[in-house]
Amino acid sequence: xxxxxxxxxxxxxxxxxxxxxxxxxxxxxxxxxxxxxxxxxxxxxxxxxxxxxxxxxxxxxxxxxxxxxxxxxxxxxxxxxxxxxxxxxxxxxxxxxxxxxxxxxxxxxxxxxxxxxxxxxxxxxxxxxxxxxxxxxxxxxxxxxxxxxxxxxxxxxxxxxxxxxxxxxxxxxxxxxxxxxxxxxxxx
Numbered sequence: 001x002x003x004x005x006x007x008x009x010x011x012x013x014x015x016x017x018x019x020x021x022x023x024x025x026x027x028x029x030x031x032x033x034x035x036x037x038x039x040x041x042x043x044x045x046x047x048x049x050x051x052x053x054x055x056x057x058x059x060x061x062x063x064x065x066x067x068x069x070x071x072x073x074x075x076x077x078x079x080x081x082x083x084x085x086x087x088x089x090x091x092x093x094x095x096x097x098x099x100x101x102x103x104x105x106x107x108x109x110x111x112x113x114x115x116x117x118x119x120x121x122x123x124x125x126x127x128x129x130x131x132x133x134x135x136x137x138x139x140x141x142x143x144x145x146x147x148x149x150x151x152x153x154x155x156x157x158x159x160x161x162x163x164x165x166x167x168x169x170x171x172x173x174x175x176x177x178x179x180x181x182x183x184x185x186x187x188x
Contacts, residue, residue, distance in 0.1 A: 012144065024140070029095055031136055037106075051107035058103030065097050131178055138181070139174035146170070 007016045013024050044050045069076050074093060113125075128135065150157070158166050 026090055027140070029090075030098075031133060033099065033102075034132075047110070051110045054103050055107035058100050058105075058107070061100035062097070062104055065100055069093070069097070128175070131175075131182070134181070135174050135178045138177045139170060142170055142174050142177070 010016045011023060015023050015026055041047070041050070066076060076097070113122075149155075
């Protein structure tokens with residue numbers, strides 16, 4: 001795409017250039033797969049058995065996909081943004097790998113949540129779960145603005161040790177903006 005303002009506009013939706021990071025249609029997979037999972041989960045009567053099967057599938061899939069990727073010469077580090085910017089231009093390989101990792105993590109969380117009871121944590125998880133679509137959209141907008149400001153001001157990309165703290169700040173900012181938006185819109 002030519003070097004015009006259109007590449008930045010279309011970059012909100014598709015991968016158009018090196019600066020594009022979180023185009024909507026590239027990352028829409030995750031909320032959609034989450035909604036599909038929630039739809040199945042609503043119909044499950046034996047959640048313990050269901051999560052156990054999901055855990056086995058997740059572990060088996062993660063191991064198999066990792067081995068296949070290694071033998072195929074695919075750099076697994078790109079699944080975690082540790083190698084270049086490949087993480088930002090996700091492919092079906094990223095989706096497969098990440099789906100299996102998520103299928104491993106969800107049952108672990110479910111198992112822990114049955115035994116760990118701490119009201120503030122339960123309240124926080126319930127709030128995040130109830131507002132996740134809004135938080136996701138706000139986070140997407142926040143990341144775009146942060147990236148745009150950093151690029152405009154010539155601020156270098158975050159170094160590896162700063163990625164997790166920066167991500168946590170973005171989560172806190174996104175949740176705070178969502179809470180403020182809900183308070184203004186709904187009065188809660």
